[in-house]
Amino acid sequence: MNALDKKIQSSIRLLKALDGLEPELAYSGGKDSDVILALAQMSGINFHPIYKMTTIDPPGTLTHVKSKGVEIHKPSITFFEVISKHGMPNSNYRVCCSYLKEYKILDKAILGIRQDESTKRKKRYKEFSQCRVYENKDRVEQFFPILNWTNDDISTFVNHFGIQCAPLYYDENGHFDATRRLGCMCCPLRADKGLAHFKQYPKFVKLWIRGGANSLIIIKIAKQQRNMETHTTDSSLPCSASRTKTTSTRQQACLAISTPSNGLKITSR
Numbered sequence: 001m002n003a004l005d006k007k008i009q010s011s012i013r014l015l016k017a018l019d020g021l022e023p024e025l026a027y028s029g030g031k032d033s034d035v036i037l038a039l040a041q042m043s044g045i046n047f048h049p050i051y052k053m054t055t056i057d058p059p060g061t062l063t064h065v066k067s068k069g070v071e072i073h074k075p076s077i078t079f080f081e082v083i084s085k086h087g088m089p090n091s092n093y094r095v096c097c098s099y100l101k102e103y104k105i106l107d108k109a110i111l112g113i114r115q116d117e118s119t120k121r122k123k124r125y126k127e128f129s130q131c132r133v134y135e136n137k138d139r140v141e142q143f144f145p146i147l148n149w150t151n152d153d154i155s156t157f158v159n160h161f162g163i164q165c166a167p168l169y170y171d172e173n174g175h176f177d178a179t180r181r182l183g184c185m186c187c188p189l190r191a192d193k194g195l196a197h198f199k200q201y202p203k204f205v206k207l208w209i210r211g212g213a214n215s216l217i218i219i220k221i222a223k224q225q226r227n228m229e230t231h232t233t234d235s236s237l238p239c240s241a242s243r244t245k246t247t248s249t250r251q252q253a254c255l256a257i258s259t260p261s262n263g264l265k266i267t268s269r
Contacts, residue, residue, distance in 0.1 A: 004153050008039070011145035014128060015043035015110070018143065023108035025049040027070045029061040030182040031154055031165045032112030036145055037068060038163055040110065047110065054100040055079045056185040064166045075100050079184075080207055090188050104138040111142055116150045151178040 025040055027033045027049045040047050049070040053062070055078040065072060079096055086095045094102075109132075115122040128147050132140045146153075155178040158165060169180050183190060185201065 004156055007146075007149060007153060008157070011036075011039050011149075012043045014143060014145045015040055015045055018047075018108060018110070019043075019045045021108050022046045022048060022106075023110050023143070024106040025110045026112075027051045027065065027068070028112070028182065029057070029065050029166055030112070031158065031169055031178060031180075032114060032146060034068070034163050034165050035149075035154055035157055036110055036112040037070075038157075038161060039145055048106065050105055052101050052103075054096075054184050056187075058166075058168065058182060058185055060167050061182070067164075073105065080210070084210075088188075094189070096184075098135055103134060103136075104140050107140060109140050109142050111144055112146055113144045114146055114149050114154075116148075154178045 025033075025037060025047045027037060029051060037049060040049075049068070051065045051070045051072050053072055053074050055075065062072065077099055079100060082096050082099050083089065087093070089096045113121060113125055115125060125144060125147060128145070129141065129143045132142050134140070149157075155176060157163070158176055158178070165176065166182055168182055169176055169178070171177055181190075190196075
């Protein structure tokens with residue numbers, strides 16, 4: 001029995017420990033998700049494979065997800081609506097992830113996180129399970145069956161079991177490349193800050209600029225509204241009963257953005 005065989009057995013043992021709990025299998029469409037999907041099927045447990053659609057999914061991803069029989073969970077808000085209302089994401093401000101990827105569906109979840117992916121992940125994930133607390137205080141017990149797997153382990157497993165991964169992982173000769181990463185289009189957390197996607201899909205540049213412009217308008221109106229609430233009172237009432245006039249900042253902001261004179265329009269949900 002070689003080292004990978006031992007890892008496969010260890011991964012399956014962890015998954016079998018979840019038998020009867022019917023966990024979510026957090027499927028991203030990437031190579032690691034395809035591996036944990038295959039391992040979960042080998043383990044024989046009941047689970048719910050779920051893909052969280054981001055609305056900036058890489059080309060071919062949804063087709064691949066459907067081919068695996070994975071449930072697609074659609075968000076209530078699009079990526080460009082998120083950045084219009086909350087500003088541009090960056091490595092320290094991942095607001096888009098909170099709305100589109102990092103939220104609870106079931107109490108237990110299986111994820112394809114690996115320490116070999118990056119130094120940050122190696123430092124952050126030291127155990128094969130953890131309790132994740134989201135911003136809204138929801139808690140999920142997460143399990144990482146391939147935490148200690150390397151890229152070579154992934155390649156060997158995929159090739160040995162004939163697992164079909166997303167098109168992005170194959171070179172022009174059809175050879176599988178485990179070093180490639182699948183992620184959201186133009187994601188600022190990518191090594192190149194998403195520049196390759198912007199060059200390949202120029203329309204995304206306009207969409208990002210529009211979203212950023214909308215967020216700046218909202219910030220400006222919110223600031224003006226705070227100033228107005230500080231100085232404006234209802235003169236029709238006696239001084240003893242004078243009260244500040246307040247109007248929803250979000251309503252004002254969305255109204256301004258949807259006004260034709262601004263040349264911009266977003267949909268509020």
